[in-house]
Amino acid sequence: MVQPAKRSPANWDLEERWQILMDNVKDYAIFMLDADGRIATWNEGAERILGYTEDEILGREFCDIFTPEDIGRNQPEAELEGAKLRGRAEDERWHLRKDGSRFWAAGIVTALWDDAGKLRGYAKILRDITDRKLAQEKHLEESRRRDEFLAVMSHELRNPLAGIANAVEVLRRVPSAPDMVDVVARQTATLRRLVDDLLDITRITTGKVPLKRERVSVQDIVECAVADVSALVESSQHTLHVELSSETIVLDADAVRLRQVVDNLLTNAAKYSPPGSTIDLRAERVGNELLLTVRDNGIGISAELLPRIFDMFIQADRTLDRSQGGLGIGLTVTQRIVQMHGGSIEAKSAGVGRGSEFMIRLPVVPDVDGTMSTPVASTTSQKKVLKILVAEDNRDSAATIAILLGSLGHQVEIAHDGSEALKMAGEYQPDVILVDLGLPVLSGYDVAKRIRQQSALRKACLIAVTGYGSPEDVERSKKAGFDHHMVKPVPFAELEKLLAALG
Numbered sequence: 001m002v003q004p005a006k007r008s009p010a011n012w013d014l015e016e017r018w019q020i021l022m023d024n025v026k027d028y029a030i031f032m033l034d035a036d037g038r039i040a041t042w043n044e045g046a047e048r049i050l051g052y053t054e055d056e057i058l059g060r061e062f063c064d065i066f067t068p069e070d071i072g073r074n075q076p077e078a079e080l081e082g083a084k085l086r087g088r089a090e091d092e093r094w095h096l097r098k099d100g101s102r103f104w105a106a107g108i109v110t111a112l113w114d115d116a117g118k119l120r121g122y123a124k125i126l127r128d129i130t131d132r133k134l135a136q137e138k139h140l141e142e143s144r145r146r147d148e149f150l151a152v153m154s155h156e157l158r159n160p161l162a163g164i165a166n167a168v169e170v171l172r173r174v175p176s177a178p179d180m181v182d183v184v185a186r187q188t189a190t191l192r193r194l195v196d197d198l199l200d201i202t203r204i205t206t207g208k209v210p211l212k213r214e215r216v217s218v219q220d221i222v223e224c225a226v227a228d229v230s231a232l233v234e235s236s237q238h239t240l241h242v243e244l245s246s247e248t249i250v251l252d253a254d255a256v257r258l259r260q261v262v263d264n265l266l267t268n269a270a271k272y273s274p275p276g277s278t279i280d281l282r283a284e285r286v287g288n289e290l291l292l293t294v295r296d297n298g299i300g301i302s303a304e305l306l307p308r309i310f311d312m313f314i315q316a317d318r319t320l321d322r323s324q325g326g327l328g329i330g331l332t333v334t335q336r337i338v339q340m341h342g343g344s345i346e347a348k349s350a351g352v353g354r355g356s357e358f359m360i361r362l363p364v365v366p367d368v369d370g371t372m373s374t375p376v377a378s379t380t381s382q383k384k385v386l387k388i389l390v391a392e393d394n395r396d397s398a399a400t401i402a403i404l405l406g407s408l409g410h411q412v413e414i415a416h417d418g419s420e421a422l423k424m425a426g427e428y429q430p431d432v433i434l435v436d437l438g439l440p441v442l443s444g445y446d447v448a449k450r451i452r453q454q455s456a457l458r459k460a461c462l463i464a465v466t467g468y469g470s471p472e473d474v475e476r477s478k479k480a481g482f483d484h485h486m487v488k489p490v491p492f493a494e495l496e497k498l499l500a501a502l503g
């Protein structure tokens with residue numbers, strides 16, 4: 001059946017077409033101005049976007065929807081002038097709604113002429129694109145912060161590197177120079193912390209770190225963290241007061257990660273306080289929560305920075321003096337870890353120069369059976385000599401680890417690629433094989449798989465050594481047949497402990 005002719009827009013009269021168009025285009029404000037710049041028509045979209053009804057706005061000045069700043073710069077007149085000269089003017093700017101709020105609009109204004117060449121008025125079409133504008137600004141801010149972060153990171157990496165390079169030079173020229181080993185150890189610890197932070201930033205903030213939860217006592221965690229920062233506290237001549245409630249507070253938590261949290265807060269308190277300051281750490285149970293507070297009387301945090309203090313890459317401005325170091329991610333990671341444990345963290349400061357206070361709240365578990373794991377296991381003294389094969393293509397790393405293992409009394413051989421490692425493993429029959437996963441010729445994974453196929457080597461302990469430490473990396477090395485997975489640079493004390501346990 002043929003549709004009634006009246007339904008087709010082609011058959012609508014001009015008035016009807018105009019009205020239907022104006023009423024239905026709600027995403028765009030479409031309105032006309034007379035030649036003097038007064039608003040002459042107003043569609044539904046304009047009412048929705050700008051908040052004025054037709055009755056309220058008709059006859060008012062075009063400039064009423066502009067911000068005072070733009071009015072001060074004569075923008076409304078310039079826009080109409082531009083349309084008159086070039087036919088149309090396009091722009092993006094903030095506009096004002098009836099309620100005084102602002103929105104970012106993309107607009108176009110067209111001059112309307114009659115056949116006699118007389119200016120009759122203007123047509124303006126605009127759209128609210130605030131969401132897009134805010135997203136763009138967020139993106140820009142993020143990339144600005146990322147660029148700044150990369151600059152800070154290279155700066156931070158250079159500092160410990162310079163320290164190590166200098167110490168090596170000193171040793172070359174004055175082999176008997178005292179304390180150089182301490183310098184290298186300290187700077188290496190800084191480098192390790194920076195690299196750990198870099199890994200954490202992606203893993204923790206994207207939630208890729210599974211928590212290894214167990215019963216842990218707050219007292220143990222605090223004790224370890226205090227030991228971790230003792231050298232920094234001492235070298236800054238700070239006084240650290242620790243106040244722990246006498247009652248054992250037990251948490252269901254990842255001891256390593258919580259220790260990292262307390263480490264971060266104490267390290268910051270020490271870093272951002274002038275020498276000789278006082279730092280207070282207090283842990284108590286309040287209802288079903290642990291309340292852990294770290295307070296310092298240091299440089300404090302400005303009211304402007306405080307609300308953003310847990311954001312990634314945020315640091316107080318210290319363009320000239322960056323000697324405090326850090327990447328501006330410690331507090332982000334700290335907050336994520338606390339949240340992953342179902343807790344919260346809050347920062348307080350009365351302002352610059354007036355100290356800071358960080359408060360952590362974490363749910364407490366009632367200590368039912370009293371069984372808790374202790375974070376630090378003691379090393380046992382064993383003296384079994386192990387035959388160890390080190391498969392590592394970096395000759396310096398291989399040689400130094402071999403010396404260290406030899407100093408423990410073990411027998412050590414070195415292979416520099418995968419196929420040499422396989423061959424030597426068959427001949428040497430080691431008890432332990434340390435395998436760098438990125439070996440040339442045959443990868444560390446392939447070496448492990450082939451060793452696991454040899455019955456003579458079934459009992460050998462295979463340790464993967466790699467720069468990659470995500471749960472997926474650990475799983476992959478386990479699948480290939482490794483017993484342990486260690487991330488470079490392997491803390492030697494940890495390796496020593498592992499070998500002692502094997503012995």
Ligand code: ADP
Nearest residue numbers: 268269272300315316326327328329330331356
């Ligand atoms: P980093 O210390 O590596 O810069 P953080 O994320 O740990 O990064 O801290 C972010 C910023 O917060 C620091 O750069 C510093 O400006 C400020 N801040 C953190 N803790 C304190 C504190 N205790 N006192 C003053 N400022 C602090």
